[in-house]
Amino acid sequence: MWQDFVAAGTTSDWQSAKLxxxxxGIALTNLSRGLYADHVNGLVTKGEPKLSPTVSSVEPADTPTKIVVTDCGDSTNWLKYRKDNGQLADNKPGGRHLINxxxxxxxxxxxKVSDYGVHDAGTC
Structure with missing residues (x-):
């Protein structure tokens, strides 16, 4: 999911079929809305996050239908830029975010990812 989001972010393509x-569900809606907001605001995202996801729970254990994945994603090299002039638009340098x-x-x-939460930088 994140690879598709990173690719769509380079042009803020909120309609990317890859998403x-x-x-x-909620995950797809949130990805699309975020990209749409960037499009409207003239922003694109460059770089990519560093991710190392791990499974934190499986339900039910014998025949799983739901998995919770946890990560401490690093957005230091994944920032927003102005599309018109290429200038950095992020006023925060990125950092490590708890992701569930x-x-x-x-x-x-x-x-498929049905929901996710990305916490503030510095949460892990």
């Missing part, structure tokens, strides 16, 4: 390949995501098995057997 729906790995996200659904719910990944659910879909009716077609695929797994």
């Amino acid at each position: 729906g390949q790995h996200a659904t 995501a719910i990944v659910q098995k879909q009716t077609d057997g695929s797994w």
Whole structure:
């Protein structure tokens, strides 16, 4: 999901079909809304975050349909820039963010992120 979001962020393409390949529900809505806001504000995102996700819980244990993934993502090299002049638009230098995501098995057997939360920089 994050790779698709990073790719779409380079042009703030809130309509990227790739977003729906790995996200659904609230997660997909939040990704699209964030990219739409960047588009309207003339922003693009450059670079990429450093991620090291781990599974923190599985439900039910014997035949999982829901997994909670936790990460401490580093956004230091993943920042917003003005599309018109290429100038850095972020007034924060990025940092390490606690990320929690719910990944659910879909009716077609695929797994998609259905919700996620990214906490403020410095939370991990």
